[in-house]
Amino acid sequence: MKKICNDPQRYVDEMLDGLCAAHPHRYQRLGDSGRVLARARQAEAKVAIVTGGGSGHLPLFHGYVGAGLVDACAIGNVFAGPRVADCLTAMQVSHHNAGVLQLYGNYGGDRMNFEMAAEMAELEGMEVTQVRMTDDVASAPQQEAHKRRGVAGLVYAYKMAGAKAAAGASLREVTATAQKTVSAVRSIGVALSPCIVPESGTPAFTLDNNEIAFGMGIHGEPGIWRGEMRSADTLVHEMLDRLLEEIPAGRGERLSVMVNSLGATPLEELYIIYRSVAQRMADRQVSLVQPLIGRYATSMEMSGFSLSLCALDSELEDLLSAPASSPFWSQP
Template sequence: MKKIINNPETFVDEIIDALLLAHPKWIKAANADKRALVRADAPKQGRVGIVTGGGSGHMPGFLGYVGEGLCGGVAVGNVFSSPSSEQILEATKAVNGGAGVLYVYGNYGGDVLNFDLASDLADAEGIDIKTVVLTDDVASAPKERAADRRGVAGMVFAFKCAGAAAERGDSLDEVARICAKANANCRTMGVGLSPTILPAAGKPTFTLPDGEMEIGIGIHGEPGTHRGALQSADSIADTLMRQILDDLAAPKGARLALLVNGLGATPLEELYLLYRRAAKIIGDDGLTVAWSYVGEYVTSLEMAGASITVMLLDDELEALLDAPAHSPFFREGTRA
């Protein structure tokens, strides 16, 4: 195990300590155990609050997307584990500015359970809640069962679009509609080259022989759709993009946002090789890359690998991508 850690038991709490120490102008703790974090300026009166959450180990995933024009709060679980409903409720109360709260999170059993419980608890306290469950991972279920898919890096676009809508003062219904549209317009496929080691377990979550890759892998090491010898960057991009674009079925001439995301250990250089081919495929298909995002947006600790996300744009979504957003982690895309 090649990890720079102290005690696996306190891994997450130490990271939160460090974040609060490094970025006090950005986030504050909403509860005593510090597992509910919110924008330093929360609550924003009259604005919809957006609460996300999930397991730790995906940085900048989840807590990195709390910020201006992004989410208002986050509930922070242990590594790859859902936060509790109480932690979600604490985040909810702390971001509630009287205009309702939107829950946005990935489609995983524990998260669904706990966010649903928190929603009931918040209702009982008189806070309007709406929920959008993110389902952008093409590999995790066939198109006929798209609602069963897992949520992965497409969350970046859901947070960005919903966050911009909330920041400008849209209603809860509107923010939820926009967030659901962003999710519905996103498709992601990943490839893993090495497993993740959980700090507490100290051993890999799965095995993948050197020189092999797993196409369609999830951000917790969930099995993909194909395992085989490692292919070239172009070949990997071809495989991922073909499934993404077939599933998305964007009309000719459509404008797309393209996100090439590193899962943790893969160098930025290699992400740009995937970007290069993915952008070519999009052009060859008569589509346009209107926005480019390349870097680590949603990771899986030290997993080597990457994912590609495509979001089909319209004028409404493009305006929301263009709106200001800021956190110490969010890396703006580049408009073509």
């Protein structure tokens, strides 16, 4: 299988070399492994927000290090969690005596390593809280929502919590905002073709030529069903049916929607998808606020897309529109 790289074992480090060379005014690269990215100019006297996860999902996670978003990120190999030492370094470099929020996806390796790093940071005198994103409705039933995976909806949590921290809120307030966002966001995806992990050089899963996987996770985790390809409108309507079961928006409600490419799906197709979403929401007399359409959380070159809905109240809508700046998402 074809990959554009030099040495598959150096894939992540060479990507980080290029990323930092392209954006030296935004990033500093730290840690004995070089796997920690922090803001080039750290903001003092505010709550620090740190995140982390495996590579292969750019711009998630390290693409959202920036003003009004995340302060530092620990980075693992492709589809592998970051090291404990890197999680701790990310906290140390961004901590300015106002506390640290760990904000990341709900995956076993990430949980274990961030929890260990939190214990070590607390021994150094830091106040640490944790919020884990659990937006993937296909990964567990609603009554077991705490078991759900965190996927593209994590971007909303970065934005809301980052804006709250930038406004000078306390660690308790920033943590509450992040948790409120988790409760307000639901996501679901569909895969059309697999991706290739560089170290293995083979597809992460297999699909027949006309087969799709509805509800599949961003690492190839099993979804809800596999079947023949459907039209865009048919897929969108089933996805929205499942999301609206948990976010029952109707007349007068305000939502933000993210139409996210999982890697290979082009913008033209994302706008066909958004067309269907907008029509469905208009029928329900729901207002769509600041739609996000593009690559926000990918799975290497996987073909497919995800939909995320974020239910807005006045506070979350203000935070969504607050200024932010990173290499991959800037909000004037």
